[in-house]
Amino acid sequence: MSNTQKNNKGFNDPGRFAFMSVAPMFSVISLVAVVLALAIIMTKGFRYGIDFAGGTEVQVQFNQKPPVSEIRSFMETLVDSVMVQTLGENNEVLIRMQMAQGESEKEMNEKNNERIKTVTAGLVDKFQLPGDAIRRVDSVGPQIGEELKTNGVLAVLYSLIMILIYVGLRFDYKYAPGAVLCLFHDAMITLGIFSILGKEVNVQILAAILTIIGYSLNDTIINFDRIRENEVVFKGKDLSFIINRSVNDVLSRTMLTSITTMLAVIALYIFAGGVIEDLAFTLGIGVVVGTYSSIYVASPLVVLSDKLSKKWLTA
Amino acid sequence: MIDNLRTRIAIVALIVVISVLWTAPNFVDTTRFWWPSQDKLSYGLDIQGGLHLVLGIDVENALEARLKKLSYTMKEEIKKEKDVTIGEIDIVNAAEGRIRINLKSPQDQKAVQAYMEDSSYGQGRIFQTLEANGQFVESRFYETEMRAFKKSLVDRTIETIRNRIDEFGVKEPTIAAQSDSRILVQLPGIQDSAQAKELINKTAKLEFMIVDPEFMPGSPRLEEVMGWIQEAEQKGGFALGENNLGYSDYLKKINEALKDKLPKDRIVRFEKAPNAKTLEAGKIPYVLQTDAMMAGDSLNDAAVSIDQIGQPIVVFSFDAKGAKEFGDLTTKHVKQLLAIVLDGVVQTAPNLREPITGGRGQIEMGGGGDRQKRIDDANLTAMVLRSGALPAELEQLEERTVGPTLGHDSIEKGKKAGLIGAVLVFLFMLAYYRSYGLLADVALGLNVLMILAVLTSLQATLTLPGVAGIVLTIGMAVDANVIIFERIREEIAKGAGVLAAIKEGYGRAFWAIFDANITTAAVCVVLMYFGTGPIRGFAVTLICGIVTSMFTAIFFTRTVLNLVVGKWKWTVAP
Numbered sequence: 001m002s003n004t005q006k007n008n009k010g011f012n013d014p015g016r017f018a019f020m021s022v023a024p025m026f027s028v029i030s031l032v033a034v035v036l037a038l039a040i041i042m043t044k045g046f047r048y049g050i051d052f053a054g055g056t057e058v059q060v061q062f063n064q065k066p067p068v069s070e071i072r073s074f075m076e077t078l079v080d081s082v083m084v085q086t087l088g089e090n091n092e093v094l095i096r097m098q099m100a101q102g103e104s105e106k107e108m109n110e111k112n113n114e115r116i117k118t119v120t121a122g123l124v125d126k127f128q129l130p131g132d133a134i135r136r137v138d139s140v141g142p143q144i145g146e147e148l149k150t151n152g153v154l155a156v157l158y159s160l161i162m163i164l165i166y167v168g169l170r171f172d173y174k175y176a177p178g179a180v181l182c183l184f185h186d187a188m189i190t191l192g193i194f195s196i197l198g199k200e201v202n203v204q205i206l207a208a209i210l211t212i213i214g215y216s217l218n219d220t221i222i223n224f225d226r227i228r229e230n231e232v233v234f235k236g237k238d239l240s241f242i243i244n245r246s247v248n249d250v251l252s253r254t255m256l257t258s259i260t261t262m263l264a265v266i267a268l269y270i271f272a273g274g275v276i277e278d279l280a281f282t283l284g285i286g287v288v289v290g291t292y293s294s295i296y297v298a299s300p301l302v303v304l305s306d307k308l309s310k311k312w313l314t315a
Numbered sequence: 316m317i318d319n320l321r322t323r324i325a326i327v328a329l330i331v332v333i334s335v336l337w338t339a340p341n342f343v344d345t346t347r348f349w350w351p352s353q354d355k356l357s358y359g360l361d362i363q364g365g366l367h368l369v370l371g372i373d374v375e376n377a378l379e380a381r382l383k384k385l386s387y388t389m390k391e392e393i394k395k396e397k398d399v400t401i402g403e404i405d406i407v408n409a410a411e412g413r414i415r416i417n418l419k420s421p422q423d424q425k426a427v428q429a430y431m432e433d434s435s436y437g438q439g440r441i442f443q444t445l446e447a448n449g450q451f452v453e454s455r456f457y458e459t460e461m462r463a464f465k466k467s468l469v470d471r472t473i474e475t476i477r478n479r480i481d482e483f484g485v486k487e488p489t490i491a492a493q494s495d496s497r498i499l500v501q502l503p504g505i506q507d508s509a510q511a512k513e514l515i516n517k518t519a520k521l522e523f524m525i526v527d528p529e530f531m532p533g534s535p536r537l538e539e540v541m542g543w544i545q546e547a548e549q550k551g552g553f554a555l556g557e558n559n560l561g562y563s564d565y566l567k568k569i570n571e572a573l574k575d576k577l578p579k580d581r582i583v584r585f586e587k588a589p590n591a592k593t594l595e596a597g598k599i600p601y602v603l604q605t606d607a608m609m610a611g612d613s614l615n616d617a618a619v620s621i622d623q624i625g626q627p628i629v630v631f632s633f634d635a636k637g638a639k640e641f642g643d644l645t646t647k648h649v650k651q652l653l654a655i656v657l658d659g660v661v662q663t664a665p666n667l668r669e670p671i672t673g674g675r676g677q678i679e680m681g682g683g684g685d686r687q688k689r690i691d692d693a694n695l696t697a698m699v700l701r702s703g704a705l706p707a708e709l710e711q712l713e714e715r716t717v718g719p720t721l722g723h724d725s726i727e728k729g730k731k732a733g734l735i736g737a738v739l740v741f742l743f744m745l746a747y748y749r750s751y752g753l754l755a756d757v758a759l760g761l762n763v764l765m766i767l768a769v770l771t772s773l774q775a776t777l778t779l780p781g782v783a784g785i786v787l788t789i790g791m792a793v794d795a796n797v798i799i800f801e802r803i804r805e806e807i808a809k810g811a812g813v814l815a816a817i818k819e820g821y822g823r824a825f826w827a828i829f830d831a832n833i834t835t836a837a838v839c840v841v842l843m844y845f846g847t848g849p850i851r852g853f854a855v856t857l858i859c860g861i862v863t864s865m866f867t868a869i870f871f872t873r874t875v876l877n878l879v880v881g882k883w884k885w886t887v888a889p
Binding site for chain 1: 361369371373507508509512710711712713714715716717718719720721724725728729731732733735736737739740743744747779780782783786787789790791793794797798801805823826827830831832833834835837838839840841842844845846849850853854857
């Protein structure tokens with residue numbers, strides 16, 4: 001019966017790391033980080049991509065190093081607010097124009113379309129470019145932008161609701177708030193970083209954030225699953241002890257999966273380029289934040305909601 | 316689940332075989348030999364390049380135009396049928412289809428109301444009275460009529476756009492309704508997006524032109540014209556569809572070349588040959604009189620009907636101004652052929668048996684062919700007539716153009732990123748778990764194969780974010796194996812034997828993996844529902860990866876372990 005013996009020996013072992021004793025400190029850090037992120041998002045806001053804000057984006061390839069300032073001054077003769085930046089190593093330039101102003105949405109759409117023609121034809125003409133130098137044109141009118149925004153918000157909302165319901169059903173009710181607040185934490189911090197860095201928020205980024213939510217939840221659920229299991233094994237022990245033990249039990253898995261996912265994400269970030277680069281960047285933040293939060297945010301919250309519910313029940 | 320080792324191995328073998336069958340056509344030219352599945356993965360526009368447009372139909376404008384046209388007819392018909400002269404007709408609210416008929420005298424109310432409620436214009440009752448008094452009768456379209464109108468508006472616009480796209484010879488274009496007022500157009504591989512846009516946005520042009528009797532179909536003179544056309548093509552070194560020569564440019568060239576050979580005021584237009592799919596595949600020339608023609612914009616409506624002997628016919632009607640013009644034209648050229656020309660393409664050229672006065676006419680379908688074919692022809696002709704008569708204004712809401720070189724670069728980069736990511740994960744797992752790592756790596760390889768197989772069999776479209784989804788899956792799919800292997804190590808640390816530890820590891824890990832995966836899958840479902848094109852691709856590949864990883868990481872690896880550790884008694888531990 002060596003098995004039982006070992007188990008007995010391990011019965012009082014809280015695990016290698018005392019996560020729960022430092023949890024209060026990290027809870028404060030997380031809380032501050034979320035509040036800060038919210039404050040930054042509210043004051044600085046986001047740089048929305050044309051998916052949400054509407055507008056036009058043109059990607060042009062030059063034969064040699066693109067003359068950015070010349071392009072900029074040429075563009076300013078055509079449109080009022082324009083942004084020109086170099087892109088990658090292929091002598092490429094990204095030109096971004098805001099939504100054309102107009103009396104009605106229809107007029108804005110018409111102006112936008114007119115603009116595509118003048119700008120692309122103008123560039124080809126002025127800089128003597130071959131016809132296929134215009135590598136990409138994206139133009140989004142006001143209605144579509146509005147719709148994509150609404151759909152984005154709805155997508156996040158429905159994801160959270162589905163997760164809440166599932167966690168509530170599969171686990172005890174006391175786990176659900178921890179899971180959802182943890183996801184909120186991850187999403188806010190990622191968005192906060194986007195706001196600070198002034199990175200563009202577009203449809204792809206939103207998809208990436210939703211994926212982070214899924215990924216972080218993945219970690220959280222593995223933790224919860226072990227907590228649930230250990231609640232039976234370590235009957236009579238303090239919940240805080242059980243959680244500490246569980247987090248330690250699955251710690252190596254948590255780290256390993258984070259590493260493999262990070263390897264894939266880094267490969268995407270370095271080699272895929274273009275639209276995928278920002279997607280990978282978001283996922284990278286998400287993997288780090290998600291791993292942290294499933295240990296230091298989700299699990300302590302289980303203790304908290306357990307205490308609170310017990311207080312209410314006895315009061 | 317399934318404990319019998321033989322059954323498990325058989326299932327794994329079967330799935331591997333099916334996966335290879337489905338995936339192979341993407342990498343090997345399987346058309347050269349017998350292969351059960353020839354489907355290939357199709358790439359999204361962001362990879363193969365092309366034009367993506369979302370067009371809004373100006374429904375309100377179309378409704379207003381329709382109400383205006385109807386109101387001319389109403390005035391005349393109320394006079395004719397009820398002997399009542401009405402006052403002005405106001406369009407109260409075009410978007411709701413509301414019009415108000417002002418009365419000249421209060422006693423006209425009953426007659427006008429009766430007319431409005433009975434009026435059908437060939438399609439059943441369409442107006443519902445909202446208010447009627449001594450001053451006016453106010454009516455609106457029935458809800459069903461509104462819906463039918465919007466639907467036919469979308470259908471007609473799609474049909475018109477499709478006809479124009481055909482001119483470009485685009486392979487596999489997508490032209491589909493996105494809502495009751497939006498149309499999605501996707502043209503893969505298009506080079507000149509500006510020209511394509513221009514062509515789509517141009518309003519359909521319908522013309523009625525008399526066929527020169529000297530050049531009747533089948534006549535020797537027309538044979539001569541065909542010779543001239545061939546000669547011009549050879550001399551000029553051009554042909555329709557070659558070097559991106561569109562139909563309108565082709566027409567210009569041909570008519571330029573034949574200008575001196577044809578009589579004055581004659582032009583050549585083409586009809587699609589009966590059995591040809593496109594104009595390029597087969598076309599029949601017509602010589603038409605530009606001095607005997609009229610524009611089709613005064614056409615009110617066209618519908619399919621059945622004549623006395625049960626044959627399908629197309630009935631159409633003009634507004635008052637058009638009726639007179641059409642009457643004059645058909646009186647002057649009775650017994651001749653009247654070509655109905657849409658955007659320069661002859662759609663049909665029926666024989667004018669008698670003058671069509673009074674603004675209403677009918678076209679009989681040719682005698683040949685079976686009845687179903689004639690009904691189809693009638694439907695098509697009616698649609699052609701309507702699409703020229705009621706062009707809805709299009710508004711461009713969204714445009715995305717990707718050049719073919721950019722798409723090519725992107726997919727190459729994506730493949731490279733995927734490969735490097737996979738190699739890194741492979742090496743990491745191998746270094747950390749040794750033989751078990753190798754097992755997880757084989758499972759991972761099988762997983763990628765299965766993802767491609769499922770995507771191919773679903774005929775899914777692979778987009779760039781979709782490729783990212785596959786790469787992300789590579790990173791995440793090993794999670795299941797990590798969970799299991801860690802559990803096995805834990806059990807061994809507790810003192811369990813390897814075989815028992817394996818049993819325990821899989822048993823306990825299954826639900827944890829399941830719970831974790833189902834939430835990611837739930838997010839993917841939300842993304843599939845709310846996402847557009849590329850994002851949907853990301854969600855589809857990710858969800859495929861999750862499902863297939865449940866098989867490869869759990870079922871497959873366990874089968875191998877059962878075989879190696881259980882049967883062959885090799886006690887390898889992770």
